[in-house]
Amino acid sequence: MSKLKIAIQKSGRLSEKSIKLLEECGIKFPNGGGKLITEATNFPIEILFLRDDDIPQYVEQQVADLGIIGENVLVESKKKINLVEKLGFSSCRLSLAVPKETQYESLEFFRNKRIATSYPNILSEYFQKLQIEVTIEVISGSVEIAPGIGLADGICDIVSSGSTLLSNGLKEVEKVLDSQAVLVANHDLEDSKKQILEKLLFRIQSVRKAKENKYILLNTPNSKLEKIKTILPGMNSPTILPLAKESWSSLHSVIREDKFWEVIDELKEAGAEGILVIPIEKMIV
Ligand code: ATP
Ligand code: MG
Incomplete structure (x- = not known):
């Protein structure tokens, strides 16, 4: 089976975050010892460590299939390669x-x-x-x-x-x-490589969604439940569990982190107590 080759910056401002992104996607690979190329042990991908300026050219020439670079380098290079996904770091x-x-x-x-x-x-x-x-x-x-x-x-x-x-x-x-950092790809990937890219992209998006969302738990008197439900726009409908305390419930939901800061005061005013906000590791929707 063919492997997808991804080029990332060897050493610089993008290196650490590019490696972290791959690791968060569950991809395991030996890293270190100054190696220029390494192979993932649990995903059909090879990682090439290069200077960021060289990555657009290598991706265009299919030396690498994918790359992680700054949009600034992509635009400056004028290479005919695809911007597949904005990655949200190194802004x-x-x-x-x-x-x-x-x-x-x-x-x-x-x-x-x-x-x-x-x-x-x-x-x-x-x-x-x-x-x-x-x-x-x-x-x-x-x-x-x-x-x-x-x-x-x-x-x-x-x-x-x-x-x-x-x-x-x-x-x-x-x-x-x-x-910001972007994932770029050669525009003529063979089908088997496209399939691996789809898998990788799915993982990248799950990791990003997880970072943008938080799991929220709060306690509320049952009389305030309806009001609180309208304040909290969840992924779908929230989970509601009875508390040992008479006429109280615990409400669980998922909320965008930026929205959370907007609604926190509203929640407290509406009677929510014991609010917990917990990071989500992966989010599949
Ligand atoms: P190389 O040796 O690989 O050519 P470089 O010196 O060209 O590295 P870096 O300074 O490591 O590049 O920056 C890599 C990318 O990180 C830049 O192209 C840009 O997209 C982004 N970047 C640069 N400076 C900053 C900064 N101060 N804050 C956030 N992102 C930055
Ligand atoms: Mg450079």
Whole structure:
């Protein structure tokens, strides 16, 4: 039976979370010793450890069938590969920044200016659409020092908290692209590999749904049950069990974590007590 080859970043910001995602999907594989390729012991998949910039090309050329990369790398690469699933981790943005003392009013600022970046394709397309002429200085790392050493008037780089910009005397002025880790695939997978991908995707989605949802238990007087049921939009109908305490029940349901914070006060007001919120490991719906 053929195996699916997935390329993940060898060492960097995506590595740990990519490995964790595969592990959470129940895939076991020997990891460590600096190996470049390893085989899962309980799932038909091989894992290749590569530099993230090389992954789009390898996926396009079918050296790997799948890859986990940042959307920023996918868009910049211009390779013809499929975005299969957004993975919800390593969120960041590609932004334009200028020295913090610069008086910045609009994108017009950049007209005929020099911008240092490792993302020349994304950036040139961005300014082409705006019909603003710029000079792009391509550098592969430490982009944020470029204005300070007189190489450029501004930069375009990955930002998450903005603290790197700040410590280099820069301020973020425009967002060019939102990014997160994504699963990409060769667009011409053979059927047997597509089937393995479907299985993997099902597991990835179950893990993600589990993270977004919580199991909630609460106690309520029976008189308040109906009201509480309307506040709690569960997966389907909640489980209701009688408590030893006369005329009280325990209600169990599943709730989106973000919704939980919205309804917690409502629940308490409606008479809910002893509220417990418990993480879910896997969620199959
Ligand atoms: P490689 O050696 O594999 O080429 P790299 O130095 O290009 O690694 P990293 O810095 O490890 O890349 O970042 C990998 C990806 O993680 C980026 O392409 C981006 O999608 C994401 N990323 C980068 N910086 C951040 C950040 N500060 N916060 C969140 N995600 C980030
Ligand atoms: Mg890289």
